[in-house]
Amino acid sequence: MRCQLLWIQKVYNFLLQPDHCLLCLGRPDNQPLPICSGCQQDLPWLLHGCRHCALPIAAGDDECAACQQQRQPFHKAYCAWRYDFPVNMLVGNFKYARDWPAGRLLSELLIAHLSYLQQEEGLELAEALIPVPLASQRLRQRGYNQALMIAQWLGQPLQRPVLHNAVRRVRYTRTQQGLDARQRQANMLNAFQVMQPQQVAGRHLALVDDVLTTGATCAALARTLLAAGARRVDVYCLARTGRQELMQP
Structure with a gap:
């Protein structure tokens, strides 16, 4: 302590x-x-992304090919940057090397980004924030949950409560790194459980995490929350990977 x-x-x-x-x-x-x-x-600001999942796409396009075929269960994702240098370096240092100033800096800039979207583009901020939970084993190994830290840094300036005990990861899953989209989705099956349904029922919620890759983790968590009665689920992330990163083994 x-x-x-x-x-x-x-x-x-x-x-x-x-x-x-x-x-x-x-x-x-x-x-x-x-x-x-x-x-x-x-910084590699995400200037144009899919209007649903925020995947970087060409200017003039509205949706990515995947969302045209099947929408994610979450309503919309908001990410400030492409997962490119130097944001990928800052996120990696924050996530794996306890570089908390880097994480706080990115969180503060994400707050400014969300506030701009709220004022200029009519973004409807979620009523409450839910950090993507870590499995207890991985939490013990790492010592902290970077998603919880981001959510706590966002919560006070945005005046939104952080529901850090509303959902729990009940199944230990292998790391998502190295898995393709289908493997990630299977890996997250039945991974979460709503522990306090009264906190999520009827509410507009936002999942908070560091990087949105295929969206499998947030999709599994969104399905769980919607099944428990949540009205809408969005995603707030620091960065979004692109097609090139998604194709890497």
């Missing part, structure tokens, strides 16, 4: 008084966050 508190203090101190950009190590240009304006503009 003491180690965790020290990490949290480090994150907040660095964000409140940034002395350099996390990416180029230059001055942050009096920015409130540890990223300079140049690096922020150069």
